[in-house]
Amino acid sequence: MSALRATLEAALDLSDGETDHLDRLHAHAARTVSARRTIVSQNARANDAFVIASGWLAEHRTLKDGRRQILNIRLPGDVAGVDGLTHCKALFATSTLTECELIPLPLDAFHGLMRDAPRIGTAILMRTLRTEALLREWEVNLGRRGAPERLAHLLMELARRIEFRGLGEAPRYPMPLTQGEIADCLGVTPEHVSRMLRSLREDGVARIEGKALIVQDEDALTRAAGFEPRYIGQDGDG
Amino acid sequence: MSALRATLEAALDLSDGETDHLDRLHAHAARTVSARRTIVSQNARANDAFVIASGWLAEHRTLKDGRRQILNIRLPGDVAGVDGLTHCKALFATSTLTECELIPLPLDAFHGLMRDAPRIGTAILMRTLRTEALLREWEVNLGRRGAPERLAHLLMELARRIEFRGLGEAPRYPMPLTQGEIADCLGVTPEHVSRMLRSLREDGVARIEGKALIVQDEDALTRAAGFEPRYIGQDGDG
DNA sequence: CGCTTTCTTGAGTAGATTCAAGTAAAGTGG
DNA sequence: CCACTTTACTTGAATCTACTCAAGAAAGCG
Numbered sequence: 001m002s003a004l005r006a007t008l009e010a011a012l013d014l015s016d017g018e019t020d021h022l023d024r025l026h027a028h029a030a031r032t033v034s035a036r037r038t039i040v041s042q043n044a045r046a047n048d049a050f051v052i053a054s055g056w057l058a059e060h061r062t063l064k065d066g067r068r069q070i071l072n073i074r075l076p077g078d079v080a081g082v083d084g085l086t087h088c089k090a091l092f093a094t095s096t097l098t099e100c101e102l103i104p105l106p107l108d109a110f111h112g113l114m115r116d117a118p119r120i121g122t123a124i125l126m127r128t129l130r131t132e133a134l135l136r137e138w139e140v141n142l143g144r145r146g147a148p149e150r151l152a153h154l155l156m157e158l159a160r161r162i163e164f165r166g167l168g169e170a171p172r173y174p175m176p177l178t179q180g181e182i183a184d185c186l187g188v189t190p191e192h193v194s195r196m197l198r199s200l201r202e203d204g205v206a207r208i209e210g211k212a213l214i215v216q217d218e219d220a221l222t223r224a225a226g227f228e229p230r231y232i233g234q235d236g237d238g
Numbered sequence: 239m240s241a242l243r244a245t246l247e248a249a250l251d252l253s254d255g256e257t258d259h260l261d262r263l264h265a266h267a268a269r270t271v272s273a274r275r276t277i278v279s280q281n282a283r284a285n286d287a288f289v290i291a292s293g294w295l296a297e298h299r300t301l302k303d304g305r306r307q308i309l310n311i312r313l314p315g316d317v318a319g320v321d322g323l324t325h326c327k328a329l330f331a332t333s334t335l336t337e338c339e340l341i342p343l344p345l346d347a348f349h350g351l352m353r354d355a356p357r358i359g360t361a362i363l364m365r366t367l368r369t370e371a372l373l374r375e376w377e378v379n380l381g382r383r384g385a386p387e388r389l390a391h392l393l394m395e396l397a398r399r400i401e402f403r404g405l406g407e408a409p410r411y412p413m414p415l416t417q418g419e420i421a422d423c424l425g426v427t428p429e430h431v432s433r434m435l436r437s438l439r440e441d442g443v444a445r446i447e448g449k450a451l452i453v454q455d456e457d458a459l460t461r462a463a464g465f466e467p468r469y470i471g472q473d474g475d476g
Numbered sequence: 477c478g479c480t481t482t483c484t485t486g487a488g489t490a491g492a493t494t495c496a497a498g499t500a501a502a503g504t505g506g
Numbered sequence: 507c508c509a510c511t512t513t514a515c516t517t518g519a520a521t522c523t524a525c526t527c528a529a530g531a532a533a534g535c536g
Contacts, residue, residue: 061378069381071374086368118356125363130324135373136309140299142380143307143425187381
């Protein structure tokens with residue numbers, strides 16, 4: 001509960017009636033899901049959106065021949081699955097990357113919410129829309145940056161988003177992704193990710209150890225990424 | 239006016255008060271913009287969203303060294319620039335690909351709209367959110383498909399969207415993009431686009447002639463694209 | 477018509493893949 | 507806690523895709 005309410009209150013200054021509506025939205029108890037489980041399958045009909053209380057999610061799509069692209073990483077505080085409002089069938093799958101605590105928001109309750117507390121509905125939609133900024137950055141990454149640049153960019157983006165939410169601090173950030181999953185974010189092979197990480201490690205720029213990312217030389221990583229962080233933060237991150 | 243109102247009426251069944259609000263939104267006259275002009279620059283503050291009455295727009299982002307990625311193509315009937323509501327500065331540029339007639343929707347009027355006619359505001363936001371489905375498909379395209387597959391996929395997507403809006407019919411569709419622009423959609427070089435188009439032409443699959451795309455063998459093109467059209471249409475296109 | 481932009485085509489190159497083999501790490505069940 | 511199984515990671519060599527550079531042809535535009 002608090003996660004979503006806190007975000008919305010920062011933007012809106014809610015009335016009592018509105019907080020009531022909001023509380024009714026997450027009548028359901030938080031659901032704990034273990035790592036690497038699929039919450040919503042491609043083409044399935046979703047019944048709930050989720051507020052992520054803890055843990056990481058990935059939105060991804062798999063082609064018929066097995067190639068997979070991760071479209072977006074969702075961190076604690078994000079609202080995932082709002083697309084269920086606008087599409088009958090999920091165009092992409094949503095899976096846990098770590099164990100997650102998810103607070104379900106029943107999608108059918110949204111319609112009532114739009115009627116009875118439109119400011120909240122609008123705020124959630126606009127918040128979701130803000131999040132989509134990340135997708136465009138990923139498009140640039142996939143389309144117009146070379147693989148090492150893409151990797152550096154992904155690492156910087158995650159570090160910034162983690163910092164912004166107070167989930168970690170320089171130089172050490174949580175990093176639950178496997179190299180295979182990183183490969184699926186970047187559109188490259190896992191072998192290539194391994195080679196690129198070795199190069200970053202040997203150059204003393206950054207390393208992944210255990211489930212942590214250690215950024216040893218942030219300037220170098222920023223340069224390697226051509227990172228322009230405008231799209232993270234109040235104005236960009238969701 | 240009619241473009242947006244027609245779309246919304248299909249979904250909503252508007253009251254008189256609501257159509258009034260909608261009409262007030264486009265108090266301003268349609269603006270004609272010639273081809274290859276930038277409507278909104280990267281990092282600029284936008285004052286209006288736009289309903290595209292006619293013409294094609296591209297959303298794109300340019301890196302410091304000049305590499306450019308087209309993020310999305312917008313066709314007549316689309317609403318562009320709603321992201322101005324959620325971001326102070328534009329994270330990407332918006333430019334005309336052809337001469338366009340654009341109906342400005344002042345962004346500051348949106349806030350009143352959300353208060354006074356929330357159903358309309360919500361409908362516009364949800365419509366925008368639906369459009370974002372295309373971005374995810376582009377991510378898959380850029381990340382996990384080879385260049386010829388990507389090209390075929392782009393052509394199929396455009397053909398379907400054009401058909402869906404009644405702007406063209408098989409086997410001949412409007413195609414105002416230059417090969418350089420296609421390259422910027424696909425994340426490849428213009429030379430490579432030229433080569434791939436030659437190959438499609440020589441195989442009798444599809445050709446671009448003048449400013450038209452002629453799909454000679456739709457099955458072959460669909461196969462070449464690995465095209466899965468679920469994301470176009472009522473449930474996906476915006 | 478001349479000028480610019482767009483397109484075409486070729487040859488050589490670089491970046492990332494594939495395939496293959498082996499090592500390390502993380503779970504699982506006794 | 508250990509042996510076993512599985513998954514994740516590493517590294518190398520050969521291959522292929524798409525890029526770069528270069529130069530010329532065609533198509534638009536004033």
